[in-house]
Amino acid sequence: MPRAALAGAAVAVLLLLLLAYPTTDSDSELKLAMAFALAPFPLSAVAAGLARLPHWPAFGLLAPFAMLGVAVIQPDYDVWVLSETLAFGMLIGIPVVVGFMLTALLSLLLSEKTARPAGGDTA
Template structure:
């Protein structure tokens, strides 16, 4: 049997073992970490044993190197994870590719071709984070443009936009701001933007979103023309208002006052999808 075919079968065996561990290991709190650890370390003895059994050229090097090469391929694949099938079987791909690649690198033959191939994989590993970020940014931009959510966000003095949460698309988009001098003060501000037709500020106040199952401890009340607020049992205070065609929500915890939240509302401005994607 050709060497590469044996290597593919050996890689498939390693990948299958990881899938089986993932699927059949007990999924409870006490065993979750153990199952992941077993799945991560299983390739080390298996690769060494299968390299010997399949009589790979320089089998000790192949056996010892394969798990690390698999890790490299897994990290490279992470950049395009959204194109992989949403199935545990995807977990086997690094092994199916990694074992034959390692065996080929260690086999006798044209060294320059093997050095070039290894260099290409290492370059792909270095580029993977940039590629992944670009892909994610493009996805966020596309989701934002198709959601119908008005692209507005506040420019809060002495605060910086730290992150964007696209989890709630297409219903709304979330922003998190921290003080530029923040040292764990708890003064961060959360902002959510929804289409204006989603609800009135009064109705949004009566049915807070996101729904974290925290009960309100004060009735909704109007604190300024068109601006409504309440307070949740976890100490969170949101205010709701209109900004053009958007329904906006600005909130914070105990360290954030209603007056401060009111002062944020006039700072809303247009923001581009590119800016949002960069912050996400």
């Protein structure tokens, strides 16, 4: 689990750096929005592979969807935090890290379930 959180934090930092890319017109803003929508998939797979998480290709596919689910249900951080920059960082960073943690928990539960013997309890 700590490796999953660390990989999620790395992806969050990379996504925040991507959003810091300067845009000059509406066309470049559209390209940046499309890049931000698609970037979590390869970034998640690479980060999970570098963190040596089990089933790392599945992280590349499942973690961005978990991130999106957490982003939809998260609260508005402007009420809690005075700095708009910190609130924006939390708006991006928290769903990414929590999405990685949820995917790691799902991976752990599924691998634990498949590792049990088929015959049941032998004791």
